[in-house]
Structure formats: structure tokens, C-alpha cells
Amino acid sequence: MERLLSGEAVRTSLARLVGLCANDMRAAVALAVPFLIRIGTDPEADHRAEAIAVTAEAARMQHQGVSTRADMLRFRGDDEWFFEVTGYLQNWSVQAARDAIAADSDLLLPLLDDPDPEVRIAAAYALAAASAREENILRAFHARLLAEHEPAVRAGLVLAMAQLALAHQDARTVVWMRSCWSDPARPPEVRVSAALGWMCLTDLPVSDELRALLDEFATDEMARLMAPLPWMRAAEDTDGDGLRRCLRIMLHPGNPGAPGTPGAPCPEDHWDDPWS
Numbered sequence: 001m002e003r004l005l006s007g008e009a010v011r012t013s014l015a016r017l018v019g020l021c022a023n024d025m026r027a028a029v030a031l032a033v034p035f036l037i038r039i040g041t042d043p044e045a046d047h048r049a050e051a052i053a054v055t056a057e058a059a060r061m062q063h064q065g066v067s068t069r070a071d072m073l074r075f076r077g078d079d080e081w082f083f084e085v086t087g088y089l090q091n092w093s094v095q096a097a098r099d100a101i102a103a104d105s106d107l108l109l110p111l112l113d114d115p116d117p118e119v120r121i122a123a124a125y126a127l128a129a130a131s132a133r134e135e136n137i138l139r140a141f142h143a144r145l146l147a148e149h150e151p152a153v154r155a156g157l158v159l160a161m162a163q164l165a166l167a168h169q170d171a172r173t174v175v176w177m178r179s180c181w182s183d184p185a186r187p188p189e190v191r192v193s194a195a196l197g198w199m200c201l202t203d204l205p206v207s208d209e210l211r212a213l214l215d216e217f218a219t220d221e222m223a224r225l226m227a228p229l230p231w232m233r234a235a236e237d238t239d240g241d242g243l244r245r246c247l248r249i250m251l252h253p254g255n256p257g258a259p260g261t262p263g264a265p266c267p268e269d270h271w272d273d274p275w276s
């Protein structure tokens with residue numbers, strides 16, 4: 001924090017905090033969240049998007065590679081205990097970060113209108129983790145979506161809505177996601193993100209209509225457009241394959257076929273048995 005405040009090696013300092021999250025040592029990072037939010041909301045600060053992104057990572061347990069319908073957007077429940085490598089309860093670290101984001105949501109909400117699209121994406125990613133004030137945040141997401149012109153930011157806003165709705169069991173957003181992906185007037189990236197969100201919010205079978213939509217719009221170009229989104233980076237196995245990997249696993253839960261064929265599993269997909 002001293003290095004961040006002095007402006008020295010900011011990127012390296014932020015990377016160190018991300019590294020703590022990657023190594024499941026979030027307790028120290030959770031304590032830094034209120035300060036990181038103030039760095040991210042300071043128009044004179046450097047690396048504002050990165051600072052906000054670190055707050056979002058502190059608010060999520062390790063989930064790299066998780067891309068199933070049940071788990072991609074899910075926060076761990078209170079009855080699922082996980083421990084940091086230090087022995088400290090990771091649930092407490094994550095809850096503290098989520099509470100800090102909720103407490104400072106009034107500082108983060110204006111960032112949805114920031115001139116920098118990377119800041120807007122990071123703000124949506126952080127706000128999706130808020131433990132409270134979900135009604136205000138969801139209204140802000142919808143309002144920004146109407147005004148947003150950057151396709152990648154639109155896709156991120158929809159995924160943020162879905163994650164917030166999943167955390168707070170918002171049935172209205174489930175209905176909205178269904179109407180959104182089925183609406184031909186919506187931009188393709190919004191429809192694809194809404195399709196992902198809807199699949200994560202429900203356990204209903206994937207209809208032929210939804211499969212046809214994804215066949216048409218979930219292209220290589222769409223995968224490249226969405227690849228920088230933190231939700232896609234968290235789901236990816238190799239650089240840029242987040243969308244493809246999500247769709248393969250969500251649409252083919254049984255992973256039929258041999259490795260290397262469409263819909264087939266990769267060795268890394270065997271999360272129930274890491275030695276398989």
C-alpha cells in the first residue's frame with residue numbers, strides 16, 4: 001500500500017496483490033480493498049482499472065477454469081468452508097471484501113460512466129460481488145447498458161447482472177435474461193452474454209432456439225471480443241478460449257467424444273479428479 005500511495009511501481013504492487021489472491025491468501029488483500037477502491041476512483045491515479053480489478057478478485061474465491069452452469073458465476077456458500085494456505089478461513093476474507101465493496105458502492109457506481117472502458121468493465125466486475133445494495137446496483141447496470149456503446153462493456157454488464165442476480169436470488173433477472181437472449185433487436189454480444197447468464201441462473205434444458213442462437217453468434221470473432229472480460233479470463237484454459245470453453249462444457253455436460261473433437265473434454269476439465 002505504501003508503494004501504491006507513493007506512485008512507485010504501481011503495476012508491480014498491484015500484481016503482488018493479485019498474486020496473493022492467486023495463492024489463496026486473500027486476508028491481506030481484503031484489508032486493502034477500501035484503499036484500492038479510493039485509488040481506483042481517484043481521477044489522478046494511475047492504473048485505476050487494475051486497482052478496481054484487484055478488489056473484485058479479492059471478493060471471489062479461486063475459480064480459475066470453472067466454467068460449468070452451476071459454478072461459473074456462483075459465490076461460495078456460507079456452509080462451504082475453504083481455508084487459505086495460512087490456515088485462515090477464506091470464506092471470511094471473501095465476505096470481508098464483498099462487504100467492503102457494498103459499503104463503498106456509492107464510490108464505485110459512478111465508474112460505470114467512466115470514459116475508460118476498462119474502468120467501466122472493472123467497476124461492473126467489482127459491483128457484481130457486492131454483498132448488499134443489489135437493487136441500486138442492478139438499476140445502475142441496466143441504465144448503463146442502455147447508454148453503453150462499447151460491445152465488450154455491454155457484454156460485461158450483462159454478465160455482471162447475472163452474477164449479482166445469482167448471489168441474491170433475483171428471479172426477475174432470470175426472466176430478463178431469457179427475454180434478452182431471445183430478442184433479435186439486441187446486439188449479438190448482449191444476446192450471447194445473456195444466454196450464458198441464463199444458463200448459469202437456471203437448470204432448465206437448453207432449447208433448440210438457444211443452441212441456434214449460439215451457433216450463429218458465438219463465433220471466433222465474438223470469443224475474441226469477450227476474451228478480455230474477467231469472467232472469460234477466469235473460465236479460460238488457454239489464452240482467449242473462455243467463451244469456447246464455457247459453451248463446450250455448458251452445452252455438452254456429459255463431454256461426449258474424444259479429446260480434440262467439438263464438445264469433448266480437455267484433461268483440465270476433470271476438476272473432480274485433478275490426477276485423472
